[in-house]
Amino acid sequence: MALLEVKNLEVYYGVICALKGIxxxxxxxxxxxxxxxxxxxxxxxxxxxVGLIPKRGGQVLYNGKEITHTPCHKIVRLGMTQxxxxxxxxxxLTVYENLLMGAYSVKDSSGFKNDIEAVYTRFPxxxxxxxxxxxxxxxxxxxxxxxxxxLMSHPDLLMLDEPSMGLSPLLVxxxxxxxxxxxxxxxxxxxxxxxxxxxxxxxxxxxxxxxGRIVLSGTGKELSESEMVRKAYLGG
Amino acid sequence: xxxxNLLDCSVMSGGGASFGDKLADIGRELITIIINGLSVGGIxxxxxxxxxxxxxxxxxxxxxHGDIIMVGAYAIYVVMLISNPIVAILCSIVVCIxxxxxxxxxxxxxxxxxxxxxxxxxAIGVSYLLQSLAQxxxxxxxxxxxxxxxxxINILGVRIQVFTLVTLAVTVVVxxxxxxxxxxxxxxxxxxxxxxxxxxxxxxxxxxxNIITVTFAIGSSLAAVAGLFYLLKAPTVSNxxxxxxxxxxxxxxxxxxxxxxxxxxxxxxxxGFVECIAAKITVIAPYTDAIEFSILIIILxxxxxxxxxxxxxxxx
Ligand SMILES: Nc1ncnc2c1ncn2[C@@H]1O[C@H](COP(=O)(O)OP(=O)(O)O)[C@@H](O)[C@H]1O
Ligand SMILES: [Mg+2]
Numbered sequence: 076m077a078l079l080e081v082k083n084l085e086v087y088y089g090v091i092c093a094l095k096g097i098x099x100x101x102x103x104x105x106x107x108x109x110x111x112x113x114x115x116x117x118x119x120x121x122x123x124x125v126g127l128i129p130k131r132g133g134q135v136l137y138n139g140k141e142i143t144h145t146p147c148h149k150i151v152r153l154g155m156t157q158x159x160x161x162x163x164x165x166x167x168l169t170v171y172e173n174l175l176m177g178a179y180s181v182k183d184s185s186g187f188k189n190d191i192e193a194v195y196t197r198f199p200x201x202x203x204x205x206x207x208x209x210x211x212x213x214x215x216x217x218x219x220x221x222x223x224x225x226l227m228s229h230p231d232l233l234m235l236d237e238p239s240m241g242l243s244p245l246l247v248x249x250x251x252x253x254x255x256x257x258x259x260x261x262x263x264x265x266x267x268x269x270x271x272x273x274x275x276x277x278x279x280x281x282x283x284x285x286x287g288r289i290v291l292s293g294t295g296k297e298l299s300e301s302e303m304v305r306k307a308y309l310g311g
Numbered sequence: 312x313x314x315x316n317l318l319d320c321s322v323m324s325g326g327g328a329s330f331g332d333k334l335a336d337i338g339r340e341l342i343t344i345i346i347n348g349l350s351v352g353g354i355x356x357x358x359x360x361x362x363x364x365x366x367x368x369x370x371x372x373x374x375x376h377g378d379i380i381m382v383g384a385y386a387i388y389v390v391m392l393i394s395n396p397i398v399a400i401l402c403s404i405v406v407c408i409x410x411x412x413x414x415x416x417x418x419x420x421x422x423x424x425x426x427x428x429x430x431x432x433x434a435i436g437v438s439y440l441l442q443s444l445a446q447x448x449x450x451x452x453x454x455x456x457x458x459x460x461x462x463x464i465n466i467l468g469v470r471i472q473v474f475t476l477v478t479l480a481v482t483v484v485v486x487x488x489x490x491x492x493x494x495x496x497x498x499x500x501x502x503x504x505x506x507x508x509x510x511x512x513x514x515x516x517x518x519x520x521n522i523i524t525v526t527f528a529i530g531s532s533l534a535a536v537a538g539l540f541y542l543l544k545a546p547t548v549s550n551x552x553x554x555x556x557x558x559x560x561x562x563x564x565x566x567x568x569x570x571x572x573x574x575x576x577x578x579x580x581x582x583g584f585v586e587c588i589a590a591k592i593t594v595i596a597p598y599t600d601a602i603e604f605s606i607l608i609i610i611l612x613x614x615x616x617x618x619x620x621x622x623x624x625x626x627x
Pocket of ligand 1: 088091093111112113114115116117118119120
């Protein structure tokens with residue numbers, strides 16, 4: 076049974092159809108990527124799956140349990156956490172307070188010290204800046220904070236929406252390394268990227284999204300060798 | 312009608328005209344203005360906090376907020392008929408919280424995501440609804456209610472009504488408690504998160520509807536306290552009791568920077584001082600309201616976000 080199963084998901088913005096019935100699944104332990112150009116519907120997919128955007132039709136199953144109409148704030152408690160597009164850290168709070176917000180859904184606070192130390196170990200820059208106002212961090216540090224904040228909720232499935240967006244090439248490499256690390260430590264990953272080359276390289280499987288439809292799917296290796304993907308997303 | 316007109320906090324001036332006496336007179340006037348200003352400003356700040364917190368979190372102007380003050384004052388009036396002031400005050404706070412939360416659930420929640428104009432018009436409608444209901448229930452003649460007579464004391468030759476000091480003390484305690492609540496508690500931090508980014512807050516597992524309810528409850532309980540302060544100053548309730556203070560406090564919230572808690576305190580104190588100073592100067596006293604609203608306009612021209620308001624950040 077897949078950890079996350081999305082069936083015929085349809086989403087509209089007013090009369091505009093953004094997702095025309097897409098289906099995909101993520102198995103436990105995998106890194107799965109949705110690649111697609113700007114405006115293909117990647118963010119719409121990520122946000123409608125967790126209930127941030129209403130769905131018109133289709134079904135979402137998590138661990139075999141129907142969560143199609145579960146409100147967004149309850150989904151975190153099931154073990155599914157999202158690092159949203161544009162990071163959306165709480166700019167007025169400190170780094171530490173942002174991590175505290177990340178642990179908001181965790182009932183038992185006894186593990187908090189260990190969790191936060193684990194995040195500081197994974198992201199040493201956050202430890203250095205723990206009392207700094209998050210809005211004053213650099214783009215790369217904000218991305219680290221967004222990821223650290225998400226990890227505070229102990230996700231089984233971590234969803235990342237364009238984590239490499241707007242970062243320098245060096246930082247992009249670092250972010251992909253961290254994603255691989257998080258996966259190796261046992262967290263399943265659903266990744267959305269425009270950076271097809273790097274994301275396919277770390278993916279077990281991937282889907283190609285175009286104009287609200289999935290047009291291709293396969294293993295990361297298959298897709299990075301596919302003629303169509305090479306032409307459209309890998310620059311020849 | 313200004314709160315300061317109701318204040319009986321006059322200087323007991325001596326008959327002497329020597330320079331030293333004049334100086335002492337000015338000193339006493341200053342003490343009067345400072346104490347009155349702080350106390351009137353504190354009340355405005357208390358009401359302004361309700362506007363600003365609801366705006367910050369639900370992104371709406373709750374125009375009916377001022378009328379919650381009136382609801383609280385009537386609640387005190389009714390309970391005082393059968394019980395003592397302490398019970399009356401507690402009942403008033405409970406009634407205001409229930410009323411605030413009810414209004415949010417019935418009138419505003421269904422409009423979540425609707426255009427701001429629709430929400431604003433609804434809020435104005437709720438305001439008139441409350442005023443009309445009060446008129447139907449209690450009639451249009453003001454009701455008289457003395458909650459408690461604290462009397463007056465002399466400080467450095469200035470006669471000061473004790474309730475002014477009580478108001479001041481309660482205001483300070485409430486402000487400090489509220490600031491600590493927002494900064495130090497889980498719910499308080501969730502309020503900051505929701506005010507910054509509702510979507511991201513939901514992704515953290517925060518139930519935004521619950522946070523909005525808590526916000527309305529806090530704002531309404533502060534309005535209840537403001538209602539009590541009004542009754543201490545002027546022992547009559549009418550159905551329009553909350554209208555003008557509501558607008559003034561809204562002005563205070565905007566001057567301070569709508570959405571900002573310290574801004575509401577600052578704006579409230581500023582208006583309180585302006586009002587108390589203007590009331591002392593005979594020539595401009597009748598124009599106090601006009602002066603206050605002019606200050607609002609000038610400040611908004613110079614600093615559209617108010618003193619402590621945040622500049623709108625562009626989403627990445
Ligand atoms: N809030 C919105 N209102 C209307 N249309 C939107 C909105 N958000 C996204 N869209 C449209 O939906 C489509 C998919 O957008 P999105 O999911 O953001 O794409 P991606 O994340 O792949 O760049 C685009 O055509 C976009 O213009
Ligand atoms: Mg996107």
